[in-house]
Amino acid sequence: MCGIVGILGTHPVSGDLVDALRRLEYRGYDSAGIATVENGHLGRRRAEGKLRNLEQRIAEDPLKGLTGIGHTRWATHGKPTETNAHPHMSERVSVVHNGIIENFRALREDLKAKGHVFDSDTDTEAVVHLITEEFNRRGDPVAAVKAALPQLEGAFALGIIFAGHDDLMIAARRGSPLAIGHGEDAMYLGSDAIALAPFTSEITYLEEGDMAVLRRLGAEIFDAAGQPVKRTAVKSQASSLLVDKGNHRHFMAKEIHEQPEVISHTLAHYIDMAEGKVNFPDLGIDLSALSRVTISACGTAYYAGLVGKYWIERYARVAVEVDVASEMRYREPPLPENGLALFISQSGETADTLAVLRYCKEQGQRIASIVNVRTSSIARESDVVLQTLAGPEIGVASTKAFTCQLAALASLALALGRARGTISAELEQELVKGLLEVPRHIAEMVADERPYEKLAHDLSKARDVLYLGRGINFPLALEGALKLKEISYIHAEGYAAGELKHGPIALIDENVPVIVVAPEDGLSEKTVSNVQEVAARGGQIVLISNGKPDAAGCELLAHIKVPDAHAFTNPLLYAIPVQLIAYHTAVFMGTDVDQPRNLAKSVTVE
Ligand code: M6R
Numbered sequence: 022m023c024g025i026v027g028i029l030g031t032h033p034v035s036g037d038l039v040d041a042l043r044r045l046e047y048r049g050y051d052s053a054g055i056a057t058v059e060n061g062h063l064g065r066r067r068a069e070g071k072l073r074n075l076e077q078r079i080a081e082d083p084l085k086g087l088t089g090i091g092h093t094r095w096a097t098h099g100k101p102t103e104t105n106a107h108p109h110m111s112e113r114v115s116v117v118h119n120g121i122i123e124n125f126r127a128l129r130e131d132l133k134a135k136g137h138v139f140d141s142d143t144d145t146e147a148v149v150h151l152i153t154e155e156f157n158r159r160g161d162p163v164a165a166v167k168a169a170l171p172q173l174e175g176a177f178a179l180g181i182i183f184a185g186h187d188d189l190m191i192a193a194r195r196g197s198p199l200a201i202g203h204g205e206d207a208m209y210l211g212s213d214a215i216a217l218a219p220f221t222s223e224i225t226y227l228e229e230g231d232m233a234v235l236r237r238l239g240a241e242i243f244d245a246a247g248q249p250v251k252r253t254a255v256k257s258q259a260s261s262l263l264v265d266k267g268n269h270r271h272f273m274a275k276e277i278h279e280q281p282e283v284i285s286h287t288l289a290h291y292i293d294m295a296e297g298k299v300n301f302p303d304l305g306i307d308l309s310a311l312s313r314v315t316i317s318a319c320g321t322a323y324y325a326g327l328v329g330k331y332w333i334e335r336y337a338r339v340a341v342e343v344d345v346a347s348e349m350r351y352r353e354p355p356l357p358e359n360g361l362a363l364f365i366s367q368s369g370e371t372a373d374t375l376a377v378l379r380y381c382k383e384q385g386q387r388i389a390s391i392v393n394v395r396t397s398s399i400a401r402e403s404d405v406v407l408q409t410l411a412g413p414e415i416g417v418a419s420t421k422a423f424t425c426q427l428a429a430l431a432s433l434a435l436a437l438g439r440a441r442g443t444i445s446a447e448l449e450q451e452l453v454k455g456l457l458e459v460p461r462h463i464a465e466m467v468a469d470e471r472p473y474e475k476l477a478h479d480l481s482k483a484r485d486v487l488y489l490g491r492g493i494n495f496p497l498a499l500e501g502a503l504k505l506k507e508i509s510y511i512h513a514e515g516y517a518a519g520e521l522k523h524g525p526i527a528l529i530d531e532n533v534p535v536i537v538v539a540p541e542d543g544l545s546e547k548t549v550s551n552v553q554e555v556a557a558r559g560g561q562i563v564l565i566s567n568g569k570p571d572a573a574g575c576e577l578l579a580h581i582k583v584p585d586a587h588a589f590t591n592p593l594l595y596a597i598p599v600q601l602i603a604y605h606t607a608v609f610m611g612t613d614v615d616q617p618r619n620l621a622k623s624v625t626v627e
Contacts, residue, residue, distance in 0.1 A: 023107075023119040023625075024048035025199075027090040027180040027190050027210030028220075029237045033057075035066075035084045038091035041209075041216040042072055047415055047622035048119070048212060049095025052106035055079070056115040057086025061185045063115045067106040071616075088187050090180040090210075092117035095621040098125070099142030109146045111137070111153040113184045114162075118145040119212060120197040121626050123175035148173065152181065163234055166191045167247065170232060176372065176626065180210050190235040194227040197625050198370055198398055201225045201233055201240050203254055208235045214257035214396065215413060224257040226396060255396070271614045273416035273508070277600050278467050280421050281460035284593065286410035287425040288456055291432035297450045297457075301436035304361065304405050306387040308440035312357040315386065316343040317377040318365035319624065321419040321503060322426060325391075326365050327496035328592045329430035336444050336452075337437035346373035347627065353380060362386035365430075367414055367422035368623040369397020376627070378402055391429045393422050407433065416615045417622050418508050420600045423500065424463075427593050431456055455587025459594065462584045466597045473601040476563065476579045477609035480511065480602065483534050487525060487560075488515040488599070490538040491548045493592055497538045501599030508607040508617045518551040531559040534578060536602065538595050541568045542588040549573060565598045 024045025028034040038055045046053075053075040054067030064084050068074035072093065092107035098121070099105035108115045122128070125144035128151055133139065137150040151172060155165035162183045176196030183189060192199055192210050202209030202217035202224055211217045214224045227233060230245025231252070244250040269275035293300040314333055316326035323345050330341040344352075346364075350373055356362070362381035366374050369392035378399060382388055390403040393411050400406045409425035435452055438444035444452075480486060486505060490498030499515035506513045516525050518537070529535065535555045539548040549572065552562055556575035563579045564570065570580035581598045607614045 024093045024212045025117040029208045033085045034089040044216045049621040051096045051101030053093045054106045055091040056108040057084045057089035059086035090117045098144045105141045109149045117180045119178040120176035192233040199227045222257045225254045276421045281464040283411045285460045287428040299435045313360045314341045316363045317346045322365040324496040324500040325426035331493040332434035336434045338443040346377045350376040356384040364390040367393045369394040369399040473605040477605035480606045486513040487535045489518040491518040494538045504603035529558040529560040534561045536563040540591045
């Protein structure tokens with residue numbers, strides 16, 4: 022969480038810092054700030070809330086420095102107030118930080134005893150005073166940072182500038198991503214290449230434990246042992262047009278509508294269209310002897326993993342365990358020999374997922390990851406990267422990344438099935454054909470949003486909403502509930518339809534809408550029985566199905582019609598209505614759809 026940026030420029034940098042922060046706002050938007058070196062002194066502007074507040078502050082009281090750092094915050098330690106906003110600074114040192122300093126209390130007490138005065142409640146301010154203390158003692162900023170870093174426990178990406186040093190910025194990375202951008206007589210620093218896209222496409226990614234000393238003419242990098250090291254620069258693919266909503270009101274709407282195209286791209290990556298077969302990268306493991314697939318992820322990516330379990334177990338006949346990364350990382354389960362560990366993440370930077378990846382690596386698992394950001398930490402630490410080609414996802418609520426993860430998982434299930442001899446060539450062709458029809462069906466589904474606008478009116482009045490699904494559609498019920506609560510703030514829960522009678526049915530009355538994901542797939546009759554149990558208790562039913570509304574055998578609040586398609590592809594198709602229900606409800610309620618309260622796009626702290 023939190024986005025950081027730094028520029029050693031040739032003209033006043035405050036405008037460019039804010040521009041870069043706008044691209045990083047997906048990492049947090051509780052407060053923002055910048056600091057620059059101006060006439061040898063540090064100057065700072067900060068503001069609570071969205072970036073526009075900071076812009077206004079800078080317009081009223083500009084900063085003119087050519088060297089500066091900036092930060093957009095997702096609060097961990099201390100409320101999202103201006104006092105707690107970054108950059109934090111002393112008279113000599115200013116710091117932006119992404120991550121958590123775990124020993125900040127001990128450092129703070131120690132530094133207070135040495136006479137340092139703290140203004141904020143943050144962990145970051147301890148870093149500022151620690152570096153200042155070392156700077157006062159050693160007189161050299163680089164030596165000061167080198168001495169301070171080993172004293173920090175926890176995760177961090179840091180950008181540091183110094184009073185009296187206009188041509189210097191120091192960066193350090195442990196556990197949180199950080200990229201250096203190379204410009205003409207200018208250098209840049211950012212949490213990711215997207216932030217730096219308007220300035221440069223030549224990017225060096227810092228490795229775990231690196232510290233970099235940036236000056237306008239280049240960067241010196243030191244590894245975790247303090248030894249000078251060369252890290253190659255790569256051409257970044259990040260486009261400078263990324264923050265464009267096109268004709269859409271929100272990024273989320275744009276990203277929902279992009280799904281036919283990006284799912285096509287992702288499928289084209291894994292499928293030989295001409296042959297109608299899966300064309301999957303070598304996973305580097307004996308698939309016929311594969312003992313288990315262990316999937317770990319968070320949030321929506323975890324739900325994609327649950328869908329993957331149904332597909333892989335059914336078509337490849339191999340056991341699949343799926344776990345939320347925050348639980349698995351501390352449970353440290355035993356893992357079998359010849360096991361494949363699969364990590365799913367849009368950002369590729371989710372701290373818990375990365376921690377489980379490292380555990381699985383220690384346990385000798387083959388590491389594969391389904392990621393959207395090819396240059397991310399999870400991708401770089403994987404043996405095999407299965408990229409989703411969703412393009413940058415800016416809306417905090419994941420939509421197109423989820424369906425692209427499903428496209429990759431469906432292809433993986435077929436690739437495993439073929440390698441293990443559990444599906445025939447005919448079945449593979451039939452399922453591939455079904456997958457290739459998905460973009461067309463989704464294009465049809467997003468073409469008419471009127472039913473969702475109408476439904477939003479009813480759902481907006483609800484305090485609680487239940488989602489039900491059975492079999493492979495159960496994870497869709499979980500995903501629907503997550504989408505609705507994160508952007509509309511309506512309390513929602515997803516349940517396996519068969520679990521209804523084991524407790525949740527007690528919640529049903531005429532004020533509780535129940536959204537049922539029920540394609541006609543062989544299990545739908547059982548789900549219909551559950552629908553009737555809800556109806557008998559006055560519950561208001563929204564049925565999402567490819568069948569006729571009267572198949573429910575009761576009155577419905579709404580029926581969302583999904584095109585007939587191969588049942589194998591249902592999770593991809595049924596993801597669309599649950600996204601559109603959440604989107605239109607949130608729009609109707611006037612919430613901040615792309616940047617819902619308390620959330621951030623990339624969860625880089627545990
Ligand atoms: O970047 P990741 O896919 O690892 O992120 C995982 C979750 O944080 C993410 O899916 C989150 O649940 C979304 N806000 C859901 O819409």
